[in-house]
Amino acid sequence: MGYLIIPASKEYGEIERMKIGLVGDGGREHAIARKIAESSQAELFVAAKNINHGIRSIAKGYAQLNMTDLDGIVAYFEQNQVGLVVIGPEATLIAGIVDKLRAKGILAVGPTQQQARLEGDKSFMRYLLNEKIGWGSPAWKLVASIKEAEAFIRSQGEVVVKPVGLTGGRGVRVMGVQLKDINEALSFIQELLETNSSVLLEEKVIGQEFSRLAFICDGKVIPMPVMQDFKYAYDGDKGMMTGGMGTYSFADGKMPFLTSDEIKTADKLLEEVIAALEKETGEPYRGFLYGQFMITRSGLRLIEFNVRLGDPEALNVNTLLEGDSAQLFEKLASGKLSKADVQFKPMASVVKYLVPEEYPGKLTHDYFFNLDENKVSEADFTLIQASVMKTGETEWKALGSRTMAIVGLGQEPAALAEKIDALIDELKPQGLRYRKDVGNRDNILQKVEMMNRIRGVRK
Numbered sequence: 001m002g003y004l005i006i007p008a009s010k011e012y013g014e015i016e017r018m019k020i021g022l023v024g025d026g027g028r029e030h031a032i033a034r035k036i037a038e039s040s041q042a043e044l045f046v047a048a049k050n051i052n053h054g055i056r057s058i059a060k061g062y063a064q065l066n067m068t069d070l071d072g073i074v075a076y077f078e079q080n081q082v083g084l085v086v087i088g089p090e091a092t093l094i095a096g097i098v099d100k101l102r103a104k105g106i107l108a109v110g111p112t113q114q115q116a117r118l119e120g121d122k123s124f125m126r127y128l129l130n131e132k133i134g135w136g137s138p139a140w141k142l143v144a145s146i147k148e149a150e151a152f153i154r155s156q157g158e159v160v161v162k163p164v165g166l167t168g169g170r171g172v173r174v175m176g177v178q179l180k181d182i183n184e185a186l187s188f189i190q191e192l193l194e195t196n197s198s199v200l201l202e203e204k205v206i207g208q209e210f211s212r213l214a215f216i217c218d219g220k221v222i223p224m225p226v227m228q229d230f231k232y233a234y235d236g237d238k239g240m241m242t243g244g245m246g247t248y249s250f251a252d253g254k255m256p257f258l259t260s261d262e263i264k265t266a267d268k269l270l271e272e273v274i275a276a277l278e279k280e281t282g283e284p285y286r287g288f289l290y291g292q293f294m295i296t297r298s299g300l301r302l303i304e305f306n307v308r309l310g311d312p313e314a315l316n317v318n319t320l321l322e323g324d325s326a327q328l329f330e331k332l333a334s335g336k337l338s339k340a341d342v343q344f345k346p347m348a349s350v351v352k353y354l355v356p357e358e359y360p361g362k363l364t365h366d367y368f369f370n371l372d373e374n375k376v377s378e379a380d381f382t383l384i385q386a387s388v389m390k391t392g393e394t395e396w397k398a399l400g401s402r403t404m405a406i407v408g409l410g411q412e413p414a415a416l417a418e419k420i421d422a423l424i425d426e427l428k429p430q431g432l433r434y435r436k437d438v439g440n441r442d443n444i445l446q447k448v449e450m451m452n453r454i455r456g457v458r459k
């Protein structure tokens with residue numbers, strides 16, 4: 001073990017310096033790293049593909065490694081006597097890093113390879129819901145031919161087309177949004193079938209999506225505040241899907257367009273899924289679970305599971321999380337976390353990502369911009385670095401993906417969102433854009449009205 005608990009005292013404050021490993025280099029990992037670095041006991045060692053200046057500046061060690069080079073990652077942590085590792089990216093989890101770390105006696109926050117199929121294989125996820133739980137899925141079909149696809153689309157009307165494996169949140173296309181009609185849907189399915197043996201088609205459901213994330217510790221589901229992610233590239237949910245342009249949450253951890261019962265139903269599904277998954281794999285789940293849900297006219301539907309913290313959601317929750325996260329992660333990874341160990345500040349949160357104009361498309365030119373980090377902290381906000389290179393004191397170069405995010409905490413999302421917009425308009429980072437409607441008051445009110453209408457016609 002890389003860190004020692006001094007037996008003379010039961011107080012966690014008496015732990016020798018904990019060497020904590022972190023895998024990943026995005027905004028999610030910068031938010032996790034900042035929170036871990038608040039702990040005076042923690043020393044952070046990072047395995048990441050690219051250099052994230054924000055993470056590197058607070059880490060004791062930083063190794064550039066491929067995110068599926070499991071042996072390289074484990075060896076790096078072993079060499080540095082790291083005792084506990086938090087894994088950010090899904091690709092590393094799905095490749096089986098947790099099994100490898102545990103085999104070396106290193107504690108890990110994350111699901112095992114078998115458990116990570118919940119995110120890595122959407123057909124397994126639908127199978128688990130249908131066969132072991134019996135509720136929660138929209139109508140779906142795994143199709144292996146255009147003929148099957150056409151028959152399902154004709155039976156459903158509009159559908160959502162999902163590649164079965166990982167797509168970084170950008171592979172899903174929806175009829176009526178990115179796919180104009182059945183012909184466009186079928187040609188996208190054809191394209192996917194050229195490199196995949198099957199494609200998942202799901203009934204297109206209408207309602208409001210929300211993110212319910214939880215710490216999962218040996219069957220216990222310890223929820224985080226409900227958040228809403230803005231997945232589309234532009235205001236008004238226009239354009240392609242992205243990794244997520246921004247998120248907000250309310251101080252009470254709920255959402256004005258959701259009832260308490262709807263949130264409880266989401267938590268019930270998380271509990272049932274974890275019980276089924278632990279039974280199916282014979283292993284306790286110790287990590288994060290992220291349910292992306294929608295309330296529809298027929299009730300709650302599970303859109304997707306992720307076996308990691310979401311991004312941007314990780315930025316909200318790590319900023320809201322109270323206490324020492326090094327201690328929390330150690331308890332989580334050793335099966336000892338309880339509800340009482342997890343507290344969030346009773347505040348609202350808003351995250352807005354800045355992205356290159358051309359995102360999520362391929363960038364056709366360099367994006368150099370100026371942004372003074374001090375101005376962000378002076379305004380009482382946090383700057384999270386993601387896909388960006390620091391080239392000078394206030395100079396940056398945006399890389400291909402989401403560039404950086406501004407995170408704010410306050411009394412309620414709308415006022416916070418306005419303040420963040422005003423700050424971004426003042427900073428004017430050249431070539432970057434963001435979504436103004438994240439946390440916007442009218443946007444939230446429209447959602448409340450929409451859900452009232454939907455509930456009024458519930459079958």
Ligand code: GLY
Nearest residue numbers: 169244310311312
């Ligand atoms: N917020 C979406 C994701 O992390 O996949």
